[in-house]
Amino acid sequence: xxxxxxxxxxxxxxEGDSAVIKCTYSDSASNYFPWYKQELGKRPQLIIDIxxxxxxxxxxxIAVTLNKTAxxxxxxxxxxxxxxxxxxxxxxxxxxxxxxxxxGTQVVVTP
Amino acid sequence: xxxxSQSPSNxxxxxxxxxxxxxxxxxxxxxxxxxxxxxxxxxxxLIYFQGxxxxxxxxxxxxxxSAERTGGSVSTLTxxxxxxxxxxxxxxxxxxxxxxFGPGTRLTVT
Numbered sequence: 001x002x003x004x005x006x007x008x009x010x011x012x013x014x015e016g017d018s019a020v021i022k023c024t025y026s027d028s029a030s031n032y033f034p035w036y037k038q039e040l041g042k043r044p045q046l047i048i049d050i051x052x053x054x055x056x057x058x059x060x061x062i063a064v065t066l067n068k069t070a071x072x073x074x075x076x077x078x079x080x081x082x083x084x085x086x087x088x089x090x091x092x093x094x095x096x097x098x099x100x101x102x103x104g105t106q107v108v109v110t111p
Numbered sequence: 112x113x114x115x116s117q118s119p120s121n122x123x124x125x126x127x128x129x130x131x132x133x134x135x136x137x138x139x140x141x142x143x144x145x146x147x148x149x150x151x152x153x154x155x156x157l158i159y160f161q162g163x164x165x166x167x168x169x170x171x172x173x174x175x176x177s178a179e180r181t182g183g184s185v186s187t188l189t190x191x192x193x194x195x196x197x198x199x200x201x202x203x204x205x206x207x208x209x210x211x212f213g214p215g216t217r218l219t220v221t
Contacts, residue, residue: 032208034209034210036212043202043212043213043214043215044154044202045212046209046210046211049208049209089153093208096161096167097142097161098159098161098167099210100156101153101154101156102153103153104153104154
């Protein structure tokens with residue numbers, strides 16, 4: 001089955017700097033890669049996703065890149081703000097369409 | 112439109128009792144997942160329903176846990192003979208490709 005690994009587990013950045021979270025996956029049939037943001041005490045919220053026919057996708061300060069050959073994808077947050085502090089989860093669908101999540105990255109943005 | 116809803120939002124139960132948690136997915140969503148999340152931890156997969164296919168139960172931690180999805184819509188997660196280690200937030204998600212999470216049920220076993 002699909003195995004998704006996520007790094008780092010914690011990330012501390014200064015406000016205004018960029019943050020990058022990386023994920024790798026094992027199933028070459030995976031074709032959908034969403035990212036979720038979970039603020040303390042809240043449910044995970046879908047913030048951006050990418051499909052296997054696209055290499056990069058951007059939405060304001062967040063972007064996701066996908067390298068199918070290397071089986072890895074990354075989330076990039078530019079000009080970080082305190083409200084970006086949260087846990088971020090990557091995920092990938094396996095060949096059955098089931099989402100497999102990474103372990104999460106705790107991002108702390110310090111003023 | 113209405114999102115994924117879950118009930119109850121909070122449940123406190125005594126050790127050994129059975130509990131039922133309910134998930135109302137978004138209408139038309141073929142996929143439905145249950146996850147468990149302990150404080151400060153990740154999303155632990157429990158069970159996955161996809162259309163009329165047999166559910167993927169590979170994440171259920173023991174035979175005390177079961178789930179059903181009636182008519183391809185509402186789902187119920189049942190935990191029998193609850194233990195203290197079952198205390199967690201139980202999250203439901205539904206979707207087609209994109210998955211949307213419900214607000215969760217916080218279960219406390221005393």
